[in-house]
Amino acid sequence: MRRYETLFIVTPDSSEEDLKAVAEKIQGVVTGMNGKLVNYKEQGKKKLAYNVKKQNKGYYVLMDYLGLADLVAELERNMRLDERILKYITLKLADTVDPEDFEVQEPEPSEDTESVAEVEPEVDETVETQESEEER
Amino acid sequence: MRRRRRAFPRRKVCRFCADSSLAIDYKDPKMLKYFVTERGKIIPRRISGNCARHQRRITTAIKKARHIALMPYTTIQPH
Ligand SMILES: [Zn+2]
Numbered sequence: 001m002r003r004y005e006t007l008f009i010v011t012p013d014s015s016e017e018d019l020k021a022v023a024e025k026i027q028g029v030v031t032g033m034n035g036k037l038v039n040y041k042e043q044g045k046k047k048l049a050y051n052v053k054k055q056n057k058g059y060y061v062l063m064d065y066l067g068l069a070d071l072v073a074e075l076e077r078n079m080r081l082d083e084r085i086l087k088y089i090t091l092k093l094a095d096t097v098d099p100e101d102f103e104v105q106e107p108e109p110s111e112d113t114e115s116v117a118e119v120e121p122e123v124d125e126t127v128e129t130q131e132s133e134e135e136r
Numbered sequence: 137m138r139r140r141r142r143a144f145p146r147r148k149v150c151r152f153c154a155d156s157s158l159a160i161d162y163k164d165p166k167m168l169k170y171f172v173t174e175r176g177k178i179i180p181r182r183i184s185g186n187c188a189r190h191q192r193r194i195t196t197a198i199k200k201a202r203h204i205a206l207m208p209y210t211t212i213q214p215h
Contacts, residue, residue: 007163007204009204009205049165049202049205049206049207049208050208050209052205058205062163086205087204087205088204089162089200089204091162091200
């Protein structure tokens with residue numbers, strides 16, 4: 001499976017219930033297309049950098065999930081047709097992941113889009129010591 | 137006669153190469169804001185001092201941030 005994230009904006013006049021309805025629908029698309037939801041995070045209402053569909057604010061939601069390309073197509077089709085959703089963007093985070101490695105809905109600190117392996121830098125004593133020479 | 141060259145100090149090395157803990161994320165407009173002008177235009181790398189690879193990542197991130205309305209395309213004429 002592939003790992004994706006979709007960040008989308010829900011119309012600012014949404015009630016708590018509307019947000020819940022959007023969440024259920026969107027998450028339903030993921031599971032309905034044999035995807036696996038990793039995390040669904042409502043980030044709250046934010047001011048938009050420019051007006052979108054005549055709105056200057058919106059609720060941002062970040063969803064992290066696993067699935068195949070057809071899931072993304074279906075998800076975006078749903079978002080395009082849903083008037084409550086102002087805009088969306090989808091990124092592929094990883095090409096091949098094992099779904100077993102992910103716990104459903106367990107919020108994790110999200111990793112960098114381009115997963116750079118964190119390697120402890122080795123201390124190389126031989127580099128750049130000119131300055132410390134003077135200290136005696 | 138010396139002219140003051142830039143407000144943005146020229147760096148010897150790209151800050152992202154120098155510090156691998158600095159992440160480039162389109163969802164972080166506060167950080168990306170540092171790489172655009174007041175009008176929202178992307179600062180060229182000869183001024184920002186980024187290497188080609190990281191400038192490309194910054195540019196890509198800014199474009200994504202613009203798309204999802206986290207950053208403006210321009211502050212002159214907002215659409
Ligand atoms: Zn660099």
